Amino acid sequence: DQASLDPKIVSLWEKCAVNENNDKENFQRSFVRHVTTTLARSVYNIDNFSAYQATAHTVRDQLIKQWNETQQSHTEADPKRVYYLSLEFLLGRSLDNALLNLGLKENFGEGVKDLGFRMEDVLDEEVDAALGNGGLGRLAACYMDSLASLDYPAWGYGLRYTYGIFQQRLNDGYQVEFPDYWLNFDNPWELPRLDVTVDVQFGGSVNKYTDEDGRVRHVWEGNDVIKAVAYDVPIPGYGTKNCINIRLWSSKPKRQFDLGRFNAGEYEQAVQEQMQAENITAVLYPNDNHMVGKELRLKQQYFWVAASLHDIVRRFIKTGKPWSKFPDQVAIQLNDTHPTLAIVELQRILVDLEGLKWDEAWDIVTRTFAFTNHTILPEAMEKWPVPMVAYLLPRHMQIIFDVNLFFLQKVEKLFPDDRDLLAKLSIIEEATPQFVRMAHLAIVGSHQVNGVAELHSNLIKTTIFKDFVKFYGSEKFTNVTNGITPRRWLHQANPKLGDLITEVLGSKNWLKDLSSLNQLEKFADDKEFKKQWVTVKRSNKVRLAEYIKTHTGVVVNPNALFDIQVKRIHEYKRQFMNILSVIHRYNSLKKMSSEERCDVVKRVIIFGGKAAPGYYIAKLVIKLINSVAEVVNKDESIDDTLKVVFIPDYNVSVAEIIIPASDISQHISTAGTEASGTSNMKFVLNGGLILGTVDGANIEIHEEIGDDNIFMFGNLADQVEDLRHAHRYRNVPIDPALQEVINDIESGHFGDSRIFSPLINTLTIGKDYYLISDDFGSYLSAQNLVDEAYKNQDDWTRKSILCTARMGKFSSDRAIKEYANRIWNAKPCST
Ligand code: 7GP
Known part of the structure; x- marks a missing residue:
């Protein structure tokens, strides 16, 4: 005071x-x-x-x-505050x-x-602070940078994992995981707030009583209490004094140890409770775009959500405003469904603890929350078994059933007799056991739902959430195309290009207003400027070549075309298709005479990315890449025209070295599967061209930079279902070029072929779910266009400049302003 x-x-x-x-x-x-x-x-x-x-x-x-x-x-x-709830913040350094x-x-x-x-x-x-898996976690980090830079009164809430995403090393070409001991040395970037704590309870039972007004009230008495301790991570804005906060919770035992047991000489049992409590925030689950239904994960989610909401509510209560003003003071954004229990927790606080009537409370809740969906992959959809939720969170389970009942009653009123619709919309999946569908709960408890790129936002309306559109109308569903922060992804990662841009534009204003990069267009044909542009790219490639030499031992030629695919290893992202095409290229090179090879554009094909430890097929893809690399890199008969590299332990700080050095990067997911992608934006912003499918934000990047500056290929999202159907029920022959490559692997050219048969089987027995065969031909043609285009270095440079110049839209500042204006109704508040 x-x-x-x-x-x-x-x-x-x-x-x-x-x-x-x-x-x-x-x-x-x-x-x-x-x-x-x-x-x-x-x-x-x-x-x-x-x-x-x-x-x-x-x-x-x-x-x-x-x-x-x-x-x-x-x-x-005391402005309206924005709270960004994310189970992952992939901050890097x-x-x-x-x-x-x-x-x-x-x-x-x-x-x-x-x-x-x-x-x-x-x-x-x-x-690195590596408290995230991939796109979703890094997006949260970019958004915090923009919230700070634009002076929004915002907070992030997350978990302080003792171990972030595992470190990846390679052993005989296989991925091996090592723990990420990031807190082993002191961490100057966090402020421990040992006095800011919240008690979070689990389990126990719910008792009912009738209050003076004759209302039935519920009291949840948990049988396990764990303390959440706050650690604050300051996030400075660029060009402002505003510095916002990410509050990460760490779990601690409520009491240090069981004195009774200690005094009885049972030392191990005495500290068991402590160890169990600390388990909750011990480790980040290492799955990207995939749900694994572990009880500990559900505990993490509730622990985080309960502590955060308690904090948010405490801050609101201090202002002395009435509850009806809560949604005018508080906007909470749910980063995917991981924090969905926050909806239930707020309803519980308002009804059980604060004594509001159900409807009044629910109105406040739904005006407070908004929900971002980041994927339509079925395996990523969160659902929790009802018995597990009921056991850990008995009162929440009751509230979920009530929310569902009142919701379905409204549906039935609007669509009497449509029982199918009720089953499809229900928050509860009627299986044995029953499941809570978190996305349904998130939609019902929020006032806005958004996808992360135009195509994806349309797809959620026509596929996974189409029945909700029937009930709510389509206004509840909107799009906010993702963005990236130019501060980290150009200014910091590519200082030479940043300086060149600042010099030619005459100011650093582009860092605050990325659309001003469009002034670079007029230099796209300026000889002197182009020379400088090429010099910068070349020095970034030298920097990467040195990194590759140090970390893999492979020597690569910085004059070759650098072709990069770095992202989590996932079947839908099709690194498999990439390495198959590398084999195709290798075989073609071997068939050429050395004169013919003189005309060939030299390529260095660079991979990087982690596979979830339990994702067998993804791990085999890594092995195949390394096996191919081994054969290709030591084959002197192809005159240095091809090198293949797998960079181990891809993370944010490695990305900062890789991205500025690319000539072309690949974003080649099966159409409709990559919600947005954000590295595509980072590469293009740094003057790298992209080779991509008609998917996610590639489509909008194409719209901005124009046909001449991007290589697009493959089937479209609306063809995918028919193609899959054909694979399932008709005998679709494999693309002949692809078949040759498969034969080559099976002949043992890249080591014991039996290792790779589960991978090959995904194309055959697995009915090629990700449509590699269907896209292979157009992929190879697009690759040829890349080679042709690269031969004209001068024109390539022009394309590169235009790429950077036209990326203004993809600043996370633009995205954050859209959220603030269209979803949060929040205003900047400068210090
Ligand atoms: C990712 C999407 O796969 C990616 O396309 C998108 O750019 C990114 O989110 C940011 O919106 N999704 C995840 O990382 C993920 O794990 C499941 O989603 C929750």
């Missing part, structure tokens, strides 16, 4: 709050102070890691001040990002250099 503070303290605080002079000398003073005090090291013994820590702590001091001022000013202004966003990079960089360190080496000491 400021008013009650000693004026001396207030005046000191205000002095502190004024930005210090962040010049080189002040930086160095702080650096040395942190080395000697925070790190307790001698100044005679500073290695790169200590230099990183001392720099990070200096930046952290700045961040904390801005963070405090932002929170203080939000408390005073923080130091470089903070330096750039706070505008400290230059002074601090000089300061570091002056003390005898290379800034690149210092930055390279940081371990």
Whole structure:
């Protein structure tokens, strides 16, 4: 409470709050102070890691001040707040990002250099915060950057996993997983708030009683209580003093150990409870676009949702406003269905704890929540067995049944006699056991549902959620095409290109308004500019070639065409099709004479990505890529025209090296399966062309950059069902070029072919569900067009420039503004 503070303290605080002079000398003073005090090291013994820590702590001091001022000013202004609930935040590294966003990079960089360190080496000491799997988690991170940069009063809520996504290493071409010990050293990017805790209960039973008004009230008494402890991660905006917060919860036991047991000498049992509590936030589930119905995962979800809602409600209650104002003060965005229990939890808080009437409470709930869907893959749809939910969360299960009952009554009123419709819309799947369909609950409990690219948003309306459109009308369903932050994905990852753009446009304004990149168009034919553009790309390719040499031992030629596919390994993303086409290319090269090979465009084909540890087929794809690489890379008879590389442990910081170095990247999912894709945007923003299917955001990228600057191929989404039908019920012959490649694998050319038969079987016995054979021919033709186009280097450069120039739409700033205006009704609030 400021008013009650000693004026001396207030005046000191205000002095502190004024930005210090962040010049080189002040930086160095702080650096040395942190080395000697925070790190307790001698100044005679500073290695790169200590230099990183001392720099990070200096930046952290700045961040904390801005963070405090932002929170203080939000408390005073009390604007409508936006809460982004995401089970994943794939932040990557923080130091470089903070330096750039706070505008400290230059002074601090000089300061570091002056003390005898290379800034690149210092930055390279940081371990990634890898609390996410792929697209969904990285999107959350980009959105936090935009929320901060645009001054929205926003909070992220997530879990502080002790172990993030596993580290991937290769052994004999196979993926092996290692734990991600990211917290083994101190983490300067989080502020532990050991005093901010919430008790979360599980299990137990529900008791009923009748209150003075004669209403039946419910009391849930859990039999297991776990403490959620807050860790705050400051997120600085670019070009603003606004610094927002991601609050990550960590699970701790309610009591340290069972004293009774301890005193009885049962030491192991005495600490068992503690260990079980800490299990909840121990590890991120490593599945992307796939649901695995483990009880611990459901516990994670409720633990996180209950702690976050408690925090949100506590903040609202402090303002003294009536409950009816809650939806005017609070917008909660559900990042996929993982946080759907928040809907039920808020209803429980309002009805059971705050005593609101059901309908009044439900109106508040549905005006508060909105839901983003990120996939239509059936295996990714979350559903939880009713007995599991009832056992862990007995009161929530009752509320879900009531929500469903009232919902279905409304459906029945509008569509009497349509029993099928009731079964299709029901939140409960009538199987044995019954299941709770989380997407249905999320739709019923939200006022808006959005997809993440135009095609995907249309598909959810015509496929998985079509029956809901019947009931609600289509206005409830909308599109917000994904975006990426240009701060990390151009400014930070590609400093040379960033500088070139800033120089030619005369300002850094493009970092705040990405559409201003369109001014680059007029330089697409400028000889001098093109030369500089090529120089930048070339140096990024050299940087990647060095990385590849260090991490795989393979030497690649930076003059070759760099062809990249980096993303989670998944059948629908079709890395398999890519490596099959590589074999086809290899065989064609071998058939050529050396004169013929002279005219061939040299290619380096680069793969990267993790497979979920339990995803057998995806792991075989990795093995096949490595087996092919081994044969191709040592075959001298093809004169260096082809190299294949699998870069291990693809993650955010590796992406920052890979993406700026691409000539062409592949986004080749079966049409209709990739909701949006976001790396496609990152590659094009960095002047890389793309080869892609008519899917996800590829379609909108195509619309923006034009026919001449993209290579599209393959069947369309609306043909997919018919093609699958044909595979199932007719004898569709395999594409002949593909058959040759299959024969080649089966002949043992790439090692023991029996290893790969489960993979080959997906094309035959598996009826080629992802339609590799159907797209193979047009894929190869598109590849040929790429080669032809690359031969004309000058025109390729023009295309590359136009790509970057036309990517304005795909800034996450644009996406966040759409959410704020169309879904949250939230306004910026600057500090
Ligand atoms: C991904 C989608 O696969 C990707 O196309 C999209 O760009 C990204 O979300 C961001 O919207 N989905 C996931 O990562 C995922 O796990 C299931 O979705 C919950």
